[in-house]
Amino acid sequence: MNALPDPKAQAAQAPGAAVFELIEVEKTFQIRPPGRRFTRETIGLKALDGVRLRVEKGTSLALVGESGSGKSTLLRVLLGLDAPTNGRALYHGRPIRDARAHGRDFARDVAMVYQDARGSLDPRMTIEALIAEPLRHFNIVPKDQIKSRVAELLNRVGLPTDAAKRYPAGLSGGQVRRVAIARALASEPSVLVADEAVSGLDVSTQAQLLTLLRRLQQDMGLTLVFITHDLGVASFLCEEIAIMYLGRIVETGPTDAVLNAPAHPYAAALRAAAPRFFEPMPEPLPGEIPSPLDLPKGCRFSTRCPAAQPDCQTRDPQLGRFGQARAVACLHPLASPET
Amino acid sequence: MSDTNLLTVSDLTVHRGAAKILDRVNLSIAKGETLALVGESGAGKSTIATALMQLLDGAEVEGRAELQEAGDLLSLPARQMVKLRGRRLSMIFQDAGAALNPAYTVGRQLTTTLRRNLGLTRSAAHAKAIELFTSVGINDAEARLSAFPHQLSGGMQQRVMVAIALACNPDLLLADEPTSALDVTIQAQIIRLILSLTRERGASCIFVLHDLALASQSCDRIVVLYAGQVVESGPARDVLTHHRHPYTRQLESCVVEIGRHDLVAPEGTVPPHDQMPKGCRFATRCPRALDRCAGEAPPLTPANPAKDGALDHVFACWNPE
Ligand SMILES: Nc1ncnc2c1ncn2[C@@H]1O[C@H](COP(=O)(O)OP(=O)(O)OP(=O)(O)O)[C@@H](O)[C@H]1O
Ligand SMILES: Nc1ncnc2c1ncn2[C@@H]1O[C@H](COP(=O)(O)OP(=O)(O)OP(=O)(O)O)[C@@H](O)[C@H]1O
Ligand code: SF4
Ligand code: SF4
Ligand SMILES: [Mg+2]
Ligand SMILES: [Mg+2]
Numbered sequence: 001m002n003a004l005p006d007p008k009a010q011a012a013q014a015p016g017a018a019v020f021e022l023i024e025v026e027k028t029f030q031i032r033p034p035g036r037r038f039t040r041e042t043i044g045l046k047a048l049d050g051v052r053l054r055v056e057k058g059t060s061l062a063l064v065g066e067s068g069s070g071k072s073t074l075l076r077v078l079l080g081l082d083a084p085t086n087g088r089a090l091y092h093g094r095p096i097r098d099a100r101a102h103g104r105d106f107a108r109d110v111a112m113v114y115q116d117a118r119g120s121l122d123p124r125m126t127i128e129a130l131i132a133e134p135l136r137h138f139n140i141v142p143k144d145q146i147k148s149r150v151a152e153l154l155n156r157v158g159l160p161t162d163a164a165k166r167y168p169a170g171l172s173g174g175q176v177r178r179v180a181i182a183r184a185l186a187s188e189p190s191v192l193v194a195d196e197a198v199s200g201l202d203v204s205t206q207a208q209l210l211t212l213l214r215r216l217q218q219d220m221g222l223t224l225v226f227i228t229h230d231l232g233v234a235s236f237l238c239e240e241i242a243i244m245y246l247g248r249i250v251e252t253g254p255t256d257a258v259l260n261a262p263a264h265p266y267a268a269a270l271r272a273a274a275p276r277f278f279e280p281m282p283e284p285l286p287g288e289i290p291s292p293l294d295l296p297k298g299c300r301f302s303t304r305c306p307a308a309q310p311d312c313q314t315r316d317p318q319l320g321r322f323g324q325a326r327a328v329a330c331l332h333p334l335a336s337p338e339t
Numbered sequence: 340m341s342d343t344n345l346l347t348v349s350d351l352t353v354h355r356g357a358a359k360i361l362d363r364v365n366l367s368i369a370k371g372e373t374l375a376l377v378g379e380s381g382a383g384k385s386t387i388a389t390a391l392m393q394l395l396d397g398a399e400v401e402g403r404a405e406l407q408e409a410g411d412l413l414s415l416p417a418r419q420m421v422k423l424r425g426r427r428l429s430m431i432f433q434d435a436g437a438a439l440n441p442a443y444t445v446g447r448q449l450t451t452t453l454r455r456n457l458g459l460t461r462s463a464a465h466a467k468a469i470e471l472f473t474s475v476g477i478n479d480a481e482a483r484l485s486a487f488p489h490q491l492s493g494g495m496q497q498r499v500m501v502a503i504a505l506a507c508n509p510d511l512l513l514a515d516e517p518t519s520a521l522d523v524t525i526q527a528q529i530i531r532l533i534l535s536l537t538r539e540r541g542a543s544c545i546f547v548l549h550d551l552a553l554a555s556q557s558c559d560r561i562v563v564l565y566a567g568q569v570v571e572s573g574p575a576r577d578v579l580t581h582h583r584h585p586y587t588r589q590l591e592s593c594v595v596e597i598g599r600h601d602l603v604a605p606e607g608t609v610p611p612h613d614q615m616p617k618g619c620r621f622a623t624r625c626p627r628a629l630d631r632c633a634g635e636a637p638p639l640t641p642a643n644p645a646k647d648g649a650l651d652h653v654f655a656c657w658n659p660e
Binding site: 031033064069072115118158159160162171173175196200203204206207208210211212229231232236256259260269271273274275276278285291293 | 596
């Protein structure tokens with residue numbers, strides 16, 4: 001369970017069982033107002049707006065949703081790279097920013113694979129040096145074993161041993177992605193947070209990495225938070241799914257239950273847009289994606305929602321319990337909650 | 340090969356030092372056609388696209404790539420190539436974050452393209468830029484023009500790239516994984532947009548795609564590459580539903596559909612260039628390999644010998660399925 005809108009249920013949880021907990025997290029970026037290129041004035045863009053999320057130890061959570069809905073921002077908050085503007089972001093019950101600022105444990109325990117894998121790697125370092133860096137930094141193995149551990153990690157992510165001597169520029173996009181994963185695994189983390197770690201990979205490489213990640217998750221109890229656009233990937237790798245739209249989680253629950261019968265109309269639209277062999281390309285959602293600077297009144301999906309009713313323009317639905325294990329932020333959910 | 344081909348690539352071979360990155364790749368694309376390049380990471384898909392753009396650094400390129408009314412893209416003088424880029428052919432890069440210049444606003448990057456290639460005035464370019472941003476689904480187009488790349492989400496950066504690539508109505512669009520950073524609703528929207536904009540203008544499109552289901556929905560033909568060689572190609576339906584090459588089967592078996600939990604990943608990786616088998620390059624991993632496979636390279640063979648022509652279904656395998 002990751003969304004717990006019910007405070008009583010939340011209190012019933014064993015304290016500290018959650019690796020991460022976000023309580024009403026808001027993240028606002030100050031940007032220049034639209035159309036005013038030469039001003040110093042700024043206005044706030046709410047990239048996250050009241051996000052509640054609970055990530056239990058050893059679970060795997062897929063974060064999916066519209067581009068620009070705040071997935072990467074949410075991950076940056078989980079990593080303590082961005083402080084929430086409002087609300088609380090906790091790691092084992094302690095504010096993430098504190099955990100991060102004190103000692104190396106957090107950095108070692110929570111590893112990250114960035115969306116822009118190439119940009120996250122220093123182009124002047126060889127692959128070997130890049131993977132050796134966290135090994136050294138966190139004293140993972142004695143000095144004389146670094147070389148062999150690098151080789152082992154390269155092998156684990158399916159890179160040829162001769163990649164060690166190359167530079168990122170000498171590798172294909174998919175190979176660079178594997179390097180980023182090898183580097184993240186080097187510190188032997190218990191939590192892996194990955195932003196599009198397998199998107200842009202060919203399906204065979206992807207299958208290898210997915211089975212690898214699932215093995216790590218099952219054998220080592222790795223906790224996974226995994227941003228992906230591929231619902232098949234979410235369904236294969238993650239027990240839980242959280243679907244985001246414009247800064248909010250709009251639906252969450254067990255992945256297959258949510259994808260088989262989405263309750264939120266945006267979740268249903270995502271499901272319908274997933275590519276299917278030889279089917280005609282689906283009609284896109286009507287209307288423009290609203291600007292986060294100018295949110296629609298009432299439900300933020302109401303301008304594009306095929307199921308919208310008159311009250312949707314006036315009431316802003318909050319993420320609320322939907323059946324046993326699910327939660328949805330919609331006044332008129334599509335599915336009926338299974339009991 | 341027919342006269343209606345917009346582009347005919349013959350024996351495209353690319354070396355980097357001793358490594359043969361592409362080995363005699365042949366492909367052609369008709370006017371208005373869409374083609375998907377699929378295959379393992381490192382197979383050379385991006386290399387094909389960048390070679391056609393003459394943007395390949397540190398590599399030796401052989402072969403021909405005849406673009407109608409332009410000549411051989413591989414040997415055109417750089418000055419002529421600069422003129423073609425953007426106008427006759429343009430490319431959407433795999434890595435939007437890296438392809439955009441972090442030092443300039445995205446609006447400046449787009450208007451520079453528009454002013455250089457279409458000779459627009461500053462204000463006309465600005466207006467056109469707003470129009471293009473809106474057409475690729477960027478809201479607040481005006482405000483977003485003054486954003487620096489790092490201020491945009493990954494998906495938004497990719498839409499900026501699509502806007503820049505389509506800015507000057509190219510005949511041939513090379514789209515290297517144009518949507519792998521986008522959510523599926525926007526992916527569908529962008530692919531439909533690219534298809535409708537190219538269709539409207541009778542333009543052709545070469546996609547690099549990893550999602551075979553998406554390729555089946557959006558492309559007329561599919562070219563499967565393995566380790567720098569074409570191993571199978573033909574009409575999308577033939578290749579995906581009647582594949583003959585064991586590597587194509589492997590690709591298909593790796594597709595993760597919703598609700599699938601039984602994925603078995605293929606073993607091994609593409610061999611390093613200095614250990615590449617002389618014969619079939621897939622021989623080190625192929626479950627159907629015969630004795631002759633590692634030593635003798637299989638030629639491309641028509642799957643249906645009764646028909647002929649380059650557009651038909653072909654595969655390169657000694658022991659096809
Ligand atoms: N540093 C920043 N300054 C200003 N705005 C930002 C910044 N980072 C993100 N944003 C804005 O915050 C919103 C959320 O962005 P974010 O990158 O989290 O989205 P995302 O869900 O990861 O999207 P994608 O799937 O495209 O990667 C977007 O509107 C984006 O433009
Ligand atoms: N700048 C470079 N220097 C040396 N080798 C390179 C360079 N760029 C690519 N290569 C090599 O060329 C081969 C083909 O790379 P290419 O980028 O074309 O693959 P790709 O099919 O696009 O893969 P992906 O799906 O991962 O993007 C790979 O083996 C790669 O390591
Ligand atoms: S609250 Fe109304 S507009 Fe919003 S998602 Fe539900 S039905 Fe659609
Ligand atoms: S030629 Fe041999 S090794 Fe190559 S794909 Fe065919 S059966 Fe496999
Ligand atoms: Mg992102
Ligand atoms: Mg590539």
